[in-house]
Amino acid sequence: MSILWHITCLLLLRSCTPGFSMHDGIVGGRVSIPHSRPYMVYIRDKISQLTCGGFLIREDYVMTAAHCKQSHLVVFVGVHDTNFLPDGIEVDPIPHPKFSMKRPDHDIMLLKLKTPVPLSKFVQTIIYQNPENEEISQDCMVVGWGWQDYHDESPSNVLQEANVTLIDSENCGMADTLCTEGSTGPARGDSGGPLVCGGVAEGIVSFSKTKSNADHLSAYTRISLYYSWTQSIINPPTQQQSETWKGKLDKLI
Structure with a gap:
């Protein structure tokens, strides 16, 4: 099981070495209308050149898979064609603490952007599911x-x-x-x-x-x-408490 999991994980990573021809991706897919999915994030490691996808959930956080973790990850937002990349943004990776390459569960990671991105027509966040609404469209x-x-x-x-x-x-x-x-x-x-x-x-x-x-x-x-875990990272308890007290003080004033 552990060997099979390691292999299947690697199958979904991509090595971007110079020189190979580029074709249409996603098996059976179609080209997206440029910038119609503004939450999409292109992720690449500066050393290994391995790449992954991700999606913006806040101006300063990207959600992706934990098995995409590398040592020198950079993210690119507002991308349609990877031949024309904007400046990359360095990140601090935060994989789920229970994730292991030996097993396929807990495969979730947050990337904290060292420089938050301004939202625009081409860069937007996407809503992600919380446990209060478990109804999922098929x-x-x-x-x-x-x-x-x-x-x-x-x-x-x-x-x-x-x-x-x-x-x-x-x-x-x-x-x-x-x-x-x-x-x-x-x-x-x-x-x-x-x-x-x-x-x-x-x-x-x-x-x-x-x-x-x-x-x-x-x-x-x-x-x-993993909603609770995600919230504990992007809205740590100290921050939540500070925001709560600020609201009370504003009302008192």
Whole structure:
């Protein structure tokens, strides 16, 4: 299990070495209308050149997969074509404390931007699921710059998206994941990108595998199960207490 998990994780990472040709990504996908998904974030390690996707949840935080953690990560916002990248922003990675490359659970990470980004027409946050609203639309979408084929090296330079449908959780195999299956979905290089259902980020692209019947199963970390942890990072208790007292003082004044 641990070896299989390590392999499938790496399959969703992408090595961006100089010289290979760029094609359309996301298996069975279509080119996104430029800047129509302004929450999307392109993530790359300055040394290894491994890349992942992510999504902006606040001006100073990006959500992605924990297995995308590298030592020198830089994020790029407002990107459509990776041939034309803006200045990168350095980050402090905060993977879930229970995540391990030996297992596929707890595959969630927050990246704290060292320089918060100003929101604009091309850079926006996306709402992510909380446990108070567990109703999830079955019709979803995945977005990323990954491969256009599950087995051939064909990453995309332009943002791609594809429609996918959730399957019953009992057929998913992991308690903290959502799953889709079929010939369309995320591939290598799409790790960390969002599973968007009804305009809400419900999952994080985590891992994939080929089933015995040759169907391709894609698994996504279920964000709502980590809502409390996420809030504890982006709104630590000391900050919450300070904001509460400020509100009371404003009323007194």
